[in-house]
Amino acid sequence: MRWKVAIAEVAMVALVLTMAYGAMAAETKSAPTVKRERVVNLTATVKAIDLEKRLVTLQGPKGNEETIHVDERAKNLPQVKVGDLVKVKYYEGIAFRVLPPGQAASAPSATGTMTTAQPGQKPAGVAGREVTVTVTIEGIDLKAGKVTFKGPQGNSETVKAQDPNNLKLIKVGDQVEITYTEALAISVEEAKKK
Secondary structure: OHHHHHHHHHHHHHHHHHHHOOOOEEOOOOOEEEEEEEEEEEEEEEEEEEOOOOEEEEEOOOOOEEEEEOOOOOOOHHHOOOOOEEEEEEEEEEEEEEOOOOOOOOOOEEEEEEEEOOOOOOOEEEEEEEEEEEEEEEEEEOOOOEEEEEOOOOOEEEEEOOOHHHHHHOOOOOEEEEEEEEEEEEEEEOOOOO
């Protein structure tokens, strides 16, 4: 039941994000589609470690420091040393398409994966998830730049589009399939020898 709530939330967030992005690309007049992706790469330096409390203080590239709690699933925390580099790569993608008239909507789906480093190695891991839902457009207010849609649980949401021109590409009754994908890769590398 929890994943159903998550899917409904992702549907709302995904539609908001999609409407907030710039111009949509239309493959055909009857079935507009859009896909947006972003990748963020970041390297931080380990400034302090509290193994007992599982707290690691990281310093970002601009000198900002952040202390984070490291989950118990990270079995190799004792291998991390002050000065080590933590490399983070984050991917986020969102795609949606208006289903052609008569095409049946697919059932909501959610998948996820996670892998971690082997015992004794520096901590590293990759986690990802993908959620696909179909929402139905219930109302479009071009003047206010808002759209109302019904999610897979029957809940209605109204969101404001950053670019109201995107609302001209959809109509009441359209079914919109939304796929939200995110992935996170983290690795720790030994401090560079000076």
